[in-house]
């Protein structure tokens with residue numbers, strides 16, 4: 001059952017962790033743990049370094065780690081999701097301390113795990129306590145924090161696809177929820193500069209918009225308001241390349257391409273993404289994503305997109321109704337690479 005989380009934010013707010021009662025187990029990685037220690041030397045009962053999200057690994061962690069009263073996730077999506085897995089299995093108190101806001105994992109009830117190298121979602125635990133430490137988050141690479149805005153900007157393309165599915169397929173469409181989603185998009189627009197500069201206001205905006213998005217999606221039992229054909233681009237590119245990228249970069253590429261296919265305010269969307277600092281060319285070059293996507297890979301992604309959408313049958317979208325012609329692909333790639 002969804003319950004709104006208690007989110008506390010501020011500079012150095014992770015200092016609260018020191019006063020927790022009982023046995024504390026932390027799931028983290030070297031970099032975020034080093035940052036936290038630099039800010040606040042602290043020795044909890046057990047610190048577990050997260051290496052990967054393989055379901056078998058999580059299962060063995062859960063049985064082999066010492067007993068605890070509180071599980072704390074310190075880091076990005078994998079650290080938060082590992083903490084969620086442990087707290088879900090053990091039924092204990094959980095606190096999440098995101099040190100980067102590139103994904104919405106600190107707000108969602110599901111846990112992204114890997115089985116045979118494919119993403120699968122397991123579990124059901126709504127985070128109740130979240131500490132948003134501005135000092136910690138501002139130490140992460142700015143482009144990765146900005147990437148978090150992509151899963152909110154995706155409302156623009158997702159709403160188009162959702163309405164299309166309602167009109168042509170009779171899928172449940174809730175105009176009042178679409179309005180709530182549109183308000184989130186407008187709020188992001190108003191705060192684009194703060195998001196770009198990763199200011200405290202920008203950080204709080206992203207986290208609050210995630211919270212709102214997660215809440216109205218939970219209310220209707222679908223992520224349709226924020227997940228449409230732009231996510232098909234993201235999933236297909238990972239499927240084709242068998243590599244991982246920054247999720248927000250892929251979604252931004254999806255927004256770039258699908259606003260063209262939808263003929264849905266493409267120029268506005270590109271300007272919006274520029275103001276947010278979203279990297280729709282998927283350039284790579286950061287610590288967790290060194291390769292980036294090539295022009296050939298993006299071309300292949302478009303060539304195979306219709307097939308991918310039909311085979312995976314994830315959701316009905318513009319991809320099912322419009323022709324993705326060689327001319328469309330050529331012009332889209334030219335637009336993607338040739339603009340300054």
Ligand SMILES: [Zn+2]
Pocket residue numbers: 151231247251
């Ligand atoms: Zn997403």
